[in-house]
Amino acid sequence: xxxxxxxxxxxxxxxxxxxxxxxxxxxxxxxxxxxxxxxxxxxxxxxxxxxxxxxxxxxxxxxxxxxxxxxxxxxxxxxxxxxxxxxxxxxxxxxxxxxxxxxxxxxxxxxxxxxxxxxxxxxxxxxxxxxxxxxxxxxxxxxxxxxxxxxxxxxxxxxxxxxxxxxxxxxxxxxxxxxxxxxxxxxxxxxxxxxxxxxxxxxxxxxxxxxxxxxxxxxxxxxxxxxxxxxxxxxxxxxxxxxxxxxxxxxxxxxxxxxxxxxxxxxxxxxxxxxxxxxxxxxxxxxxxxxxxxxxxxxxxxxxxxxxxxxxxxxxxxxxxxxxxxxxxxxxxxxxxxxxxxxxxxxxxxxxxxxxxxxxxxxxxxxxxxxxxxxxxxxxx
Ligand SMILES: [Ca+2]
Ligand SMILES: [Ca+2]
Numbered sequence: 001x002x003x004x005x006x007x008x009x010x011x012x013x014x015x016x017x018x019x020x021x022x023x024x025x026x027x028x029x030x031x032x033x034x035x036x037x038x039x040x041x042x043x044x045x046x047x048x049x050x051x052x053x054x055x056x057x058x059x060x061x062x063x064x065x066x067x068x069x070x071x072x073x074x075x076x077x078x079x080x081x082x083x084x085x086x087x088x089x090x091x092x093x094x095x096x097x098x099x100x101x102x103x104x105x106x107x108x109x110x111x112x113x114x115x116x117x118x119x120x121x122x123x124x125x126x127x128x129x130x131x132x133x134x135x136x137x138x139x140x141x142x143x144x145x146x147x148x149x150x151x152x153x154x155x156x157x158x159x160x161x162x163x164x165x166x167x168x169x170x171x172x173x174x175x176x177x178x179x180x181x182x183x184x185x186x187x188x189x190x191x192x193x194x195x196x197x198x199x200x201x202x203x204x205x206x207x208x209x210x211x212x213x214x215x216x217x218x219x220x221x222x223x224x225x226x227x228x229x230x231x232x233x234x235x236x237x238x239x240x241x242x243x244x245x246x247x248x249x250x251x252x253x254x255x256x257x258x259x260x261x262x263x264x265x266x267x268x269x270x271x272x273x274x275x276x277x278x279x280x281x282x283x284x285x286x287x288x289x290x291x292x293x294x295x296x297x298x299x300x301x302x303x304x305x306x307x308x309x310x311x312x313x314x315x316x317x318x319x320x321x322x323x324x325x326x327x328x329x330x331x332x333x334x335x336x337x338x339x340x341x342x343x344x345x346x347x348x349x350x351x352x353x354x355x356x357x358x359x360x361x362x363x364x365x366x367x368x369x370x371x372x373x374x375x376x377x378x379x380x381x
Pocket of ligand 1: 229230
């Protein structure tokens, strides 16, 4: 699993010619249906958690949980850097009113950091609409088979973390900022999760700077690429990757780290240079949906408009937008009538949702009603 877990973008023409046009279309539509089904499933468990919150008498969004694990520094200078990045996460979490916890910065004691981290995760609710952000800041290793995150004392392997995360049916975000972190993406990828790694494989083993730029991007207005007054997980990923590229270019050095993001549970990551703005400009091969749509729905520090949404409404909006993104990808293979029929069936509940939420001056941050498709549709109506 040390090789690059990158999305296999771009169906080669030769391969495409081998597929009969009709088969190809039905295969793409099946892909859309599968994704739409996943979106509905995601909606199911997001809504369950959201409804539980609602039933408990509050419609306030549950605060996100942010757990930062700082690894063994090796050298003092690295230790200072890692502490600084963890500090940025603490600051952003404070701004987000999230519940923040850090492992690995205090004095070492009888309980190893690995056990402390395990305890922290084990004490988390497994069913909840509240996001769980797990951030690993430090060095990593890869022995050709297993990637590990270096902690003081025993290390954390990708396999072990995958086990710990199995019970969770809530939005889980893992950001592994370490060198050699790529294999964590393969091991942790699952529906309902977003996995970000600083490197594309286990073989990018030099000190990785991605974590520094990612932590800074969380609250950087320049990272708000779509100007909706909040920095999404996708935007932070894109901005951090851009800063990494700029760093190596300024130093005149070869880039030794390529960050990846996976949010569609297929175990394949997408690098930031596949996006223009927040839209992916290349299509994955194999009928897979593109990564990034889900990651662009998640914000550690939410805008006041986003904060104003109830968990139930947000869960509904997120699932409908995912289905909409899948429909757009399937557009070339659908008849115009079928496409607009499906589009309407998604836009109607979305519009109802937005009007329900509507207060003067409030617009939906990701409103697909701003899309060119729906504009051209409404013109023709
Ligand atoms: Ca934004
Ligand atoms: Ca993926």
